[in-house]
Amino acid sequence: MKRNEPLTGPADQLAVITAAPDLSRPASLGERVVGVATLVGLYGGLVAALESDLPRPVGVLVFVAALVLLLRWNGHHDNAARRRPHTRLENGARLCAAALVGIPGISLVFGDGPDTFAAHLVAPAFPTLAAAVYLVLRWRK
Template sequence: MTYDESRPGAADQLAAIATAPDLSRPASARERAAGLATLAVLYAGLVVAMECDLPRPAGIAVFVAALALLLAWNNHHDGAARRRPQTRTENAARFAAVCLLALPGVDLIFGEGPDTLVAHLVAAAVPTAAAAVYLVLRWKR
């Protein structure tokens, strides 16, 4: 800007501030309810699928569906307009959730691993907990 150009007035500056996006907008109640429902479906679906000793194609389908749930939330937060960028902690939590899905995935796809209910509950809880950490971190601001 050169000195001979007119500067915007105070009213114009306040109007520009008012129209700026609010990046600290918290998640809506609807988004939080959808996130909790996703976590419940993820956990219950993984436990039930591991307990049923599904054939390999069905196990692969359950694994892909669980992966799709996690990636859908990642995509939602990456593409959401007027939301703050991801922090390092959030990136680590969402990466961990996807990677830790391999714990129940080994049982679902290959049928290997302990066949006890406790082992299935723990294997499903680990990626679900990582996904919960990610969602809560995204909701808090």
């Protein structure tokens, strides 16, 4: 046997490819419902927390809870069986979602920022929108 000879024939290679798992399993309906509920809870929770003048320790807990919520979705998709790897766009969206939690987080942790109702509606929209983009990108086939 020479060095450059294939170890198996074309039929054997095709059988190996055919037996490989399919990585295009779509998200279930339950996962999509929980994802939408997560987005509604994230946005509503952050708006309610910003509007209710929380003490600093509670604001820190709300900020950490929002961050953990987003990171749990990242972990779920990283560890889900038979899912395709993340694309660059998906990686960017999940990084942005985690980083943009800092916009309402500044007000929650430090009490800084505008105290208008409009600002309290807009600030949580940024991480929620980034999380929605990430989830929709992951749910496509």
